[in-house]
Amino acid sequence: MDDPLVLGGETFNSRLILGTGGASSIEAIESALVASGAEMATVALRRISPDARGSVLDVVERHGIKLLPNTAGCFTAHDAVLTARLAREAFDTNWIKLEVIGDDRTLIPDGPELLDAAEQLVDEGFTVLAYTTDDPVLAARLESAGCSAVMPLGSPIGSGMGILNPYNLTLIVEQASVPVILDAGIGTASDAALAMELGCDGVLLASSVTRAKEPAVMADAMRRAVEAGRLARRAGRIPKRLYAEPSTTFDDAPEL
Amino acid sequence: MRVRLNGSDTELDDETTLDSVVRRYGRGDRGIAIALNGEVVARSRWNDVKLSEGDRVEVLGAVAGGEREVDRWTTPSY
Numbered sequence A: 001m002d003d004p005l006v007l008g009g010e011t012f013n014s015r016l017i018l019g020t021g022g023a024s025s026i027e028a029i030e031s032a033l034v035a036s037g038a039e040m041a042t043v044a045l046r047r048i049s050p051d052a053r054g055s056v057l058d059v060v061e062r063h064g065i066k067l068l069p070n071t072a073g074c075f076t077a078h079d080a081v082l083t084a085r086l087a088r089e090a091f092d093t094n095w096i097k098l099e100v101i102g103d104d105r106t107l108i109p110d111g112p113e114l115l116d117a118a119e120q121l122v123d124e125g126f127t128v129l130a131y132t133t134d135d136p137v138l139a140a141r142l143e144s145a146g147c148s149a150v151m152p153l154g155s156p157i158g159s160g161m162g163i164l165n166p167y168n169l170t171l172i173v174e175q176a177s178v179p180v181i182l183d184a185g186i187g188t189a190s191d192a193a194l195a196m197e198l199g200c201d202g203v204l205l206a207s208s209v210t211r212a213k214e215p216a217v218m219a220d221a222m223r224r225a226v227e228a229g230r231l232a233r234r235a236g237r238i239p240k241r242l243y244a245e246p247s248t249t250f251d252d253a254p255e256l
Numbered sequence B: 001m002r003v004r005l006n007g008s009d010t011e012l013d014d015e016t017t018l019d020s021v022v023r024r025y026g027r028g029d030r031g032i033a034i035a036l037n038g039e040v041v042a043r044s045r046w047n048d049v050k051l052s053e054g055d056r057v058e059v060l061g062a063v064a065g066g067e068r069e070v071d072r073w074t075t076p077s078y
Helices: A026-036 A056-062 A077-091 A111-123 A136-144 A166-175 A189-197 A215-235 B018-023
Strands: A005-007 A010-012 A016-019 A040-047 A066-069 A095-098 A127-132 A149-152 A181-183 A202-205 B002-005 B008-011 B032-036 B039-041 B056-063
Touching: A016 A026, A016 A215, A026 A056, A026 A215, A040 A056, A040 A077, A056 A066, A056 B056, A066 A077, A066 A095, A077 A095, A077 A111, A077 B032, A077 B039, A077 B056, A095 A111, A111 A127, A111 A136, A127 A136, A136 A149, A136 A166, A149 A166, A189 A202, A189 A215, A202 A215, B018 B032, B018 B056
Parallel strands: A016 A040, A016 A202, A040 A066, A095 A127, A127 A149, A149 A181, A181 A202, B002 B056
Antiparallel strands: A005 A010, A040 B056, B002 B008, B032 B039, B032 B056
16 A cells, blocks of 8 residues: 655655664664665764774665754754754755754753754754654644654653653644654554554654664564554544444344 | 864864865765864865864764764764
8 A cells, every 4th residue: 555654845655764873783773774664764973983883874875765864962952953054064965853952861852942943944944853742832833933744752762661642642643734753762563553553654763673682673563563553543443432342233143 | 283173182283174184084074074163164165174273173974873872972062
């Protein structure tokens, strides 16, 4: 069934975006990327060193995967905007996963700084995918600012706690007219499926795959979970009921 | 002259260009960006821009990572 994700004017057949952080080796990233079927992967911008191992850039490009630079590690709009400009210079792309963190311990986004950075970057012609809290009001503000996708967290980055507030996520999905990508908190395949069942357009995850005992196997599981969740959403689930609803009626039942 | 290169005080010849700073890392210039004193310097200008005493230079490239990978030693300071 042809059901592509259209984001920032581009079309993706996979609704799974893979973050590359947390892997034990470049080979582990590569096998996970291939198994995930992801067509977009995030990378961070950091100081280079002369003794760096194989480049994640090579791996991503070798498989024809779209590079999505992020602003990981930025705590202010100023640093995030500068990092986005540097990423554009380094990778020749105006796509940016915008992250502006407000708290060192939970890595929860800083709303005002995030919105400020998003406005500046949209003005500068960036395609902004904004990592945000699960606050529907902030998500709406980011969309109004011109973000190409809003990416609410399910729970804190790397926590693996899944989706803590399905209600907020439902509100975000309901109101959004840009793609909603669940970003952060996924622990296992059922979390990814739930995100899609709630109506998200895609899922971005890293740690749950890269830190799994078998990253490539988990990547395969995530690929299937995202597809299954998407199909279930489109199929339209039955409502939850307090009592049983027999699948076969009692009409014409024999009296024994 | 002394500059601050990727967070370390580094002795360089006078009038060293950004181009030659990048060459020190021996991995070409693909996927690299430079911030000089908190401003992006376009690749097309690396050959012309000469460093001065006390400049802060950040030479950056792609690493596998996201927010979990924040590391004091590799996170640039602008």
